[in-house]
Amino acid sequence: MSQLHPYRKFQIPPNVPFELKPAPGKGWGLFATRNIKRMDTILDEIPLFMIPKRSQDITEMDVANVVHSLSASDQFVFECLRDNGSEPFKTMLLALKQNFFAVPNSPPTGVYILSSRFNHSCVPNCFIIPRETNMVTYASQDIAQGDELKFCYNSELRYQVAEERLRTLLFKHVDCKACEPGSYRDISDFRRTLIRALEYLSLGIDKNAKQGTPFAIKHIDPELRKKAESGCMTLTSRFIYDVFIVALMEAEGLQDPIKAGDLLAQLEAYGRAFQTSRNAYIAKLAMSQPNGCDKFLIALRFWGRSDLGDEQAIAGSQRSAMAMRAILQALHH
Ligand SMILES: [Zn+2]
Known part of the structure; x- marks a missing residue:
């Protein structure tokens, strides 16, 4: 036996x-x-x-x-x-x-x-x-x-493309469609690169950068990048970027409810910051959609629009970007 x-x-x-x-x-x-x-x-x-x-x-x-x-x-x-x-x-x-x-x-x-x-x-x-x-x-x-x-x-892996993950993960894993060469991996890498770039546009910093790791940021249009880094993004732009991140996270199967909850709370906060009533209405309509993709399609109505709350929001984000940069610098030294 x-x-x-x-x-x-x-x-x-x-x-x-x-x-x-x-x-x-x-x-x-x-x-x-x-x-x-x-x-x-x-x-x-x-x-x-x-x-x-x-x-x-x-x-x-x-x-x-x-x-x-x-x-x-x-x-x-x-x-x-x-x-x-x-x-x-x-x-x-x-x-x-x-x-x-x-x-x-x-x-x-x-x-x-x-x-x-x-x-x-x-x-x-x-x-x-x-x-x-x-x-x-x-x-x-x-x-x-x-x-x-x-x-x-390792939650860091969520923002990495397959090649980076192979360096981060110290063990071999099999049967992972995002890591095995093929069309799924290509799409997955593209979505994760986009998520990271959008996060950079929304925050003006690369929260998930390891020291010296160039990533999605180098692909961003330099002017847009400067705008993000100086905390000058309008509320409507940030809303579009964040809602696009939600849609991409869902498509990647990475929408664990904690991360999703943080993102949705952030979107709700932008929604509350809108002072132009039409924008507030669009934000509310977007948030009532059942999934990220539908939210994103509604949020596209913001394209090219500014908001009466922008000045106040930009001042606030410049302060928090400075604080965040100080924290990241302290962590890396
Ligand atoms: Zn994998």
Whole structure:
């Protein structure tokens, strides 16, 4: 009789919409056992244990001490962990490094057995966020029974094109349509370049630039770029850029509700800043549309229009652009 794989011994909570099984080319993965609706909770997991240190400061001894203090059944679970689903880990620290999430507020590092089984995708269908010390996974789009559940391991990747992502991601991942050469990747790269350029036009800074990484900005018309950098964009222009970002994020499958919520809140704020009543009406109409593409089509009515609130908004954005630049400079030095 063949030995049962250690992962078969993990307790899967009842009623979760997934199963844990081998994923070809990736070790193990989680797969939907029924259709899942966007925003449904997929998993709400308590940590196996937590360590009150940041992951980079944790030593083998720290992990050993905590593991030895666990109940026999929890120790057994930790010992079941396998490197890429196959080999036993050579050290406890390595097992922790591949199964932890950083949690805001103390204690900052927790080991999560099932949340760590999701594979990465640059076009995710799930997103994961901490709630107190739990890790909670939600569906970021409708998911069909049988589909693999995947989230994006690093939110920075959302703004990178395939070539940049390959440099950022330190592991190989397979079965990712945005990374495999082909027409989907070409379109995806184009959309992400556009998202980054639009964000630059809206904010006048490249929030996601790594030091010395030239990106979409070099493609922007120099005059428009100067206008963005000096915080002189009109409210109608910013509204168009941001609503276009929403449409592109949706098309890319990157509209996790936190990011989408931030963007929509920003759009609502621009909407409130309009002082020309026709513009306020267009903004309201755009925001009432069900998706980004329809919002964008309505927002195009702003093309070439100014607003009575522009002067005030420009003064405000010049102040915040200065503050933002100071923060970014401090971060990079
Ligand atoms: Zn990928």
